[in-house]
Structures are given as C-alpha cells and as structure tokens.
Amino acid sequence: MDTTAQHGIAKEEPTGPAPRLTLSGVSKSFPGVRALHNVSLSLYPGQVTALIGENGAGKSTLVKIMTGIYQPDAGTISIDGQAVTLPSAHAAFGHGVTAIHQETVLFDDLSVAENIFLGHAPRTRLGTIDWRTMRKHAREVLDTMHAGHIDADARLKDLGIANKHLVAVARAMSIDAQIVIMDEPTAALSMKEIEELFLLIEFLKEERKAILFISHKFDEIYRIADRYTVFRDGEMVGQGLIKDAGQSQIVRMMVGRSVDHIFPQRKAEIGAPVLSVSGLSHPTEFSDIGFELHEGEILGFYGLVGAGRSEVMQAISGITRISGGTITLEGKVITPKSAADSIEAGIVYVPEERGKQGVVIGLPIFQNVSLPSLKRTSKSGLLRLSDEFALARSYTERLDLRASSLSQDVGTLSGGNQQKVVLGKWLAMNPKVMILDEPTRGIDIGAKAEIYGLMRALADAGVAVLMISSDMEEVIGVSDRIAVMHEGQISGILDKEQFSQENVLLLAVGKPAN
Known part of the structure; x- marks a missing residue:
C-alpha cells in the first residue's frame, strides 16, 4: 500500500540528485517488541531530511541501524547506489556515516584535536601519532567550519555544549563524512547557540553532505529541512518535500489523529495560596525571590539560560541550601534540609534530566x-x-x-x-506542590498534549503546579500566570491578560513589560 498517498500527500516524482543513502524494507524486532517494520528512507546530497515521529516510533532504532550499532532483521542499506552492510559503528564510520547526538558522544578528558582525530590520527614514519600534524589539521578543519575560536589544544570538558557539537561536526569533516545524522541536536542549546548550529547546517549543505535531522520542534523542521519522513509505530507513514506539507498534515500522520488543541482550553479555578516564597536567596545563583502559588494554579517560570530558574526550584525542593528567605507551605514555614524533607512536606520535584535524575x-x-x-x-x-x-x-x-x-x-x-x-x-x-522542570523537553507533540492535559487535570484536582519551561509557546499556552527571571531575580510576574511573547522576552532581558 502507498502509505504516502493514503495520507493525502502526493508522492513526488524522483528529480534532482540521486540519494546518497537509501534504506529499503528495513525491519527490526526485539523480544516482545516490533521496533521497525518494512521502513524506507532516502537522504540526498546537499539536503536536510527531517525524521519525524512520536517517542517510540522507531527513530532511535533506525539511527542505530544506520550507525552500525544494531543489525536489521530484513531490508537493504545502499550508499551511492551500492548495497552495503554496517556490522559495526567502525564500519559505518568507514562508509562516511556519523551521528551527532543530543548528548555528544566524545571524550571530556581528551583535547579537541584528539577528539576530532580519534581512531584516524595522522602517523609519523615510525607509526607513532604525529601530534603536530594532528593539531595543524584540527585547526584547519575548525577554520573551514568558521569555528576557529575553538582551541585545538583545549580539553573538551572545558567547552560548552554548543562548541562540543562543533567538535563533533569537525570530527565528521575530518573523515569527509558524507552522511551526517543530527539527533535532537538543539535540545540543550540556547537560542543564540541554535542559530549558530543552523549556520553550520547550511555550511554542511553547501559541502553537499546528506543530513538527517531528528527533532520534535516544528519551527526548526520548517526552518531548515528540505524533505520529511514520518514514522508511526515502527512504520513509515509518509514522506515528501517539506514545502508541500502543512504542520497539521504531518501531526496527523505522526499520531494517527488530529491534535487541534495541544494546550488545554479549560478555565482555571484558582484557590487560596498554597506556597509562599519570600526573600529567597543563594550566595551565587539567585537573590530576593518572592512569589505566591495558589491551589489549582499552574505558575510558569521562564528565563534565558543561566537566569536561575532551576536553581530556585531545587532550593524549594531541599536539594540545595539557601542563604536567606522563607518558604511557607499552607501557612506553615518549612526549612527543608534535604529533598526528603520537601517530599515529606508535600513538595515534589520532577527534574529536567529524567534519564539521569x-x-x-x-x-x-x-x-x-x-x-x-x-x-x-x-x-x-x-x-x-x-x-x-x-x-x-x-x-x-x-x-x-x-x-x-x-x-x-x-x-x-x-x-x-x-x-x-x-x-x-x-x-x-x-503532593500539594508539583514542580516540573522542562517537562516536555525531547517529547513529541502527541505526548506533549497528554502531559499538558495531565498538568491541567492535576491543577483542577487542587494540586499547585510550578512549571519551568524554555519553550515560549508552551509557557504561554499552559500557564495561568508567568514569572520571568533575569540574572537570578524575578523581573516580573504576568497575569493572563498580559501574556505576549514581547512581554515575556522584555522581562527575560531585564526590561519592564508593556
């Protein structure tokens, strides 16, 4: 069956360059789980193909097959028209396939140059590593990418996340990788760093690399992708040119239903104050934090990277110690000295790093x-x-x-x-108070709608909810009020009638809202 036509998007006629990489009829199962069934994917030189799907749709399994970590049960992989096998990550690397993950898979204690040339360092006539040539070539690769600000001798652990991504790309460039997989590369980046990454992707396109871009963020997909492929429940359910497909069509393919209202539409019934914070301070992270959280309310916390939002919530949760201020829960002052103390009092914290914490x-x-x-x-x-x-x-x-x-x-x-x-x-x-730190980071749109519905259901049941989010649309769409932080202080709290992207951003940079 032509699933592309079935979903109302015409199948394009093959035009332009031949695909650099093609997967056809690929299947993969694990005990009790069918991860992929008869899926296809094509990546073209000089183009970005967005791989879109809900969590659990099979995207990660496909990436592991493309990078030699998993072996398919059935199907073929072709590179430049020739069928290949990728029995190991080293074999995939040798065929010019490299992946840049949300959390870069590099070595913090090695230098930038060592990470770039790990496994294929230049050698002297005696067979030892030619350190001088390696550093020289590392600087040349970084300069070519307009990343000359990165010191080739610096330890990787001393770099920020964005620069670590650049080193991962430099590693791909050093082997002349032709197929670059980017798996949620913007998840932990600031807006400025995301813009820098997009410039890098444009550079890779100019270099005729075939790029697979995996993201849950539609603004990013429509910004940089040329093509799309949609997976659902381990099957390919649609593909085509991104300019020919609207967001609602792609969402319908992803989740098998229309998600017209991702944000809850109910009117909140706000009750009495549950949590009051006054003069809360930390020696280095924040100072003079004060706000009230009411029964049945979702209070959003927004701020640019480094504003101190998570640090405030970790202090309220007893994870870090404060230097001053009071926390009052249902009229009683509490002084949590540990997370267990806060949990016992009725405050729970859902961390951003769900896989680690x-x-x-x-x-x-x-x-x-x-x-x-x-x-x-x-x-x-x-x-x-x-x-x-x-x-x-x-x-x-x-x-x-x-x-x-x-x-x-x-x-x-x-x-x-x-x-x-x-x-x-x-x-x-x-709990009486639930703190959610970036609750939908790395989650697909269908799961987001479910989480938002759950948050509203919790609030309707009387739970007071604090939500930290870096997603402007999310914080405006979900919150009943928004507290905005700037450089360790609350620069303003907006009521519903004051909600606008302009007001939130003004407060985030330390200026008064309109």
Whole structure:
C-alpha cells in the first residue's frame, strides 16, 4: 500500500540528485517488541531530511541501524547506489556515516584535536601519532567550519555544549563524512547557540553532505529541512518535500489523529495560596525571590539560560541550601534540609534530566513508580510485590503508559514514556506542590498534549503546579500566570491578560513589560 498517498500527500516524482543513502524494507524486532517494520528512507546530497515521529516510533532504532550499532532483521542499506552492510559503528564510520547526538558522544578528558582525530590520527614514519600534524589539521578543519575560536589544544570538558557539537561536526569533516545524522541536536542549546548550529547546517549543505535531522520542534523542521519522513509505530507513514506539507498534515500522520488543541482550553479555578516564597536567596545563583502559588494554579517560570530558574526550584525542593528567605507551605514555614524533607512536606520535584535524575535505569517500571512509596508497599520491613504492582498499575494506567509490561526495564522506554513513569511515581505521593522542570523537553507533540492535559487535570484536582519551561509557546499556552527571571531575580510576574511573547522576552532581558 502507498502509505504516502493514503495520507493525502502526493508522492513526488524522483528529480534532482540521486540519494546518497537509501534504506529499503528495513525491519527490526526485539523480544516482545516490533521496533521497525518494512521502513524506507532516502537522504540526498546537499539536503536536510527531517525524521519525524512520536517517542517510540522507531527513530532511535533506525539511527542505530544506520550507525552500525544494531543489525536489521530484513531490508537493504545502499550508499551511492551500492548495497552495503554496517556490522559495526567502525564500519559505518568507514562508509562516511556519523551521528551527532543530543548528548555528544566524545571524550571530556581528551583535547579537541584528539577528539576530532580519534581512531584516524595522522602517523609519523615510525607509526607513532604525529601530534603536530594532528593539531595543524584540527585547526584547519575548525577554520573551514568558521569555528576557529575553538582551541585545538583545549580539553573538551572545558567547552560548552554548543562548541562540543562543533567538535563533533569537525570530527565528521575530518573523515569527509558524507552522511551526517543530527539527533535532537538543539535540545540543550540556547537560542543564540541554535542559530549558530543552523549556520553550520547550511555550511554542511553547501559541502553537499546528506543530513538527517531528528527533532520534535516544528519551527526548526520548517526552518531548515528540505524533505520529511514520518514514522508511526515502527512504520513509515509518509514522506515528501517539506514545502508541500502543512504542520497539521504531518501531526496527523505522526499520531494517527488530529491534535487541534495541544494546550488545554479549560478555565482555571484558582484557590487560596498554597506556597509562599519570600526573600529567597543563594550566595551565587539567585537573590530576593518572592512569589505566591495558589491551589489549582499552574505558575510558569521562564528565563534565558543561566537566569536561575532551576536553581530556585531545587532550593524549594531541599536539594540545595539557601542563604536567606522563607518558604511557607499552607501557612506553615518549612526549612527543608534535604529533598526528603520537601517530599515529606508535600513538595515534589520532577527534574529536567529524567534519564539521569528522574528514573533508575536498569530497574523495571513498577519499581521506579513505587520507589518513593515504600512505606505504602511494605509491611514489617518487607516489600510486598503485589502492592508495588498495584500501585504502579494504578498510576501508569492513568497516564496511558505504553509498555509491554510493568516489568520492562524503564531504560528501554521512549523519552515520553519515561517522563510518564517519573510523573507517576510522584503522583503516587499525593503532593500539594508539583514542580516540573522542562517537562516536555525531547517529547513529541502527541505526548506533549497528554502531559499538558495531565498538568491541567492535576491543577483542577487542587494540586499547585510550578512549571519551568524554555519553550515560549508552551509557557504561554499552559500557564495561568508567568514569572520571568533575569540574572537570578524575578523581573516580573504576568497575569493572563498580559501574556505576549514581547512581554515575556522584555522581562527575560531585564526590561519592564508593556
């Protein structure tokens, strides 16, 4: 069946350059899970192809096949018209395929030059590494990319995330990689760094590289992509030129339904103050923070990178110590000295780094959900497995978690489903205040709509919600009020009738709102 035509987007006639890389009929299964079924993908020289799909659609599996980490069960991979096998990451590298991930896979304790030429360093006649030539070539590659500000002798750990991405691209350029995979490369970048990355992508296009760009951000996709391919449930359901497809069409292909209203449309019923913060200060991160959070309210916190939003929330959550100020919960002053103190009081914190701080990789889903609730699932010091399963089932069903079973390792779940596990374990604590730090980062649009609906349902049930977000559209669409931070202080709090991108940005740079 022609799934492209089925979804109402005409299949383009092959014109222009031949594809640099083609995957055809690729399938991959794991025990109990069909990750990919008969998928196809083409990447063209000098063009960006956006790979779009919900978490769990099969995008990561495809990337691992393209980079030699996984072997397909069926299908063919062709590079420049010739069928190839990629039995290892080294083999893929040798065929000119390289990947730049959200978290760069480089070595912090090596120099920039060593990272660029790792595995293919120039050699002397005696077979030893030619350090002088390596540094020289590293500087040449960086200069070619307009990244000459990076010192080839600097340790990678001393660079920011954006410059680490540049080093990863320089590594690809050093082997003359023809196929560059970018997997959520902007997730941890500031707006300025994202613009710099887009300039780099334009440079790669001019160099005739074939680029696969994976992102959940439609503004980025429509900004830089030439083509798109959509996956859903491990199958390719559409492809074509990005200029011929509207966002609503692509979303419909992604989720199998229309998502007309991604943000909840209900009118909030705001109650009495639950959390009051006054004069909250930290020696280096923030000072004189004051605000009130009400029952049934979603208070958004916005600010540019380094504004201090997460640091404030970690202090309220007992993770870091404050140097002054008071935290009042339901009229009672609390002084949390640890995260356990805040949790006991009724304040829970859902961290931004869900893979490192939110879940315990290697443990099954049910144990991740029940971990903070061991008092409820044990008796006389012994854990009761049936109670753990019952607790986990109650909250994962409420969150529509997609998993083969509750015994599945949480590390095998998609980002969106991992986030649901994190939310589930803290919902089981019946919190009074829930702090969500970048709750939808790296999550597809369908899962975002579900998370937003859950946040509104929590607020409607009387939970007071604090949400940190770097997504302007999200913070305006979800919040009942918005607190904006600038250089460690709250520069203003906006009511609903004051919401506008202009006002939020003015406060974010330290200027008064209109």
